[in-house]
Amino acid sequence: MSKYEYSNEIVDVVKKFLADDDWNYFFDEETGLFHFGLRIRSKIQKLNYVIDVHEDEIVTYGISPVAADSDDPEMMRRMAEFICRVNYGLKNGCFELDFEDGEIRFRSFIDCKGLLPSMEVVKNSVGCAAITFELYASGMVDIIFGGASARDAIARCEEATAEKICSVLEEALGGDGSDQPHVRMDLFEAEGGEA
Template sequence: MELSASSPEGVPMGQLYTAVVDFLTEDNWTFRVAEEDVALQFGFRGKSSSWQCLCIVDEEKSFVRFYSILPAVVPEAQRHAVAEFITRANYGLPIGNFELDYGDGEVRYKTSIDIEGGEFTPKMVENLLMSNLTTTDRYVPGLMRVLYGDREPADAIAEIEANDGDDDDEEIDFGSVDEGDEHP
């Protein structure tokens, strides 16, 4: 189901949830509620790939998490190499981290914030989300090279870090969620 800033039936609209919905709506994102999780789901198309995103809001614990779920599942035989890539990528990242589910091979990037005792503003939502999307977009090509056996993890990270600051300042397109897309 697609959302606007109004509350979908049965979904609590606390301050954190409202801040996220308001930002996404005002910034013209297309999103829907993943009803089983009461999470917001949307697609994104960066410079290097397209992927699905999830925002999970926990009003009770005052947490907001954004996940970028990478478009490939890592086969068991490649999980060690991908885990090394992720460990090397995570070292020094100022906000967020990559995660690998060793059970099913899912790779995702997470940014999160604890808002307890504070106010979650639209600018904070934007910073949390954009940090997630730009970091994911930066590392996906290297991850794919490792996944498909084209690069060793250390070499892939070295290439990414050597290209820091070489962006061509292209606009990043905002995606949408197709009704048939599934999320774990």
């Protein structure tokens, strides 16, 4: 069996990023895959990461340890709808749902054709999955364990995020935000939920 083709230079950038930030990781030289975990502030609590290095690209996966039940067609339908609604409007990356086993993951891509990515670009790729899971993991859990509809789950995620944003704005502006009632309504008009 031949060795998988990947760029050693790109691997070195990823290794440097992980080493400089004191990540505990495993690199498989046969496949060009990095494996590590990350604790996040959400109901899921931890993501399993795979960074897949190719000759001219990097694909980063943040994988949920909690899966949808692939034997429950109604749950899979609700989760697929939820993921489609969340993905609509995302600028960097997307959620994916495996209909065979219910795995939920977030994928981001770095085009490295003709250049090496900076460590900041690699960091953003890893961080993007974590932040997006932090925003939407509670909706996934609501669907898996609570039987929530996709619309209700996404509405709760967006309401919680709007509350966090308003709290930060109130603290930064030194007020209670009562004179800015339009802020909350406008926060998620471009998201997958209804405006």
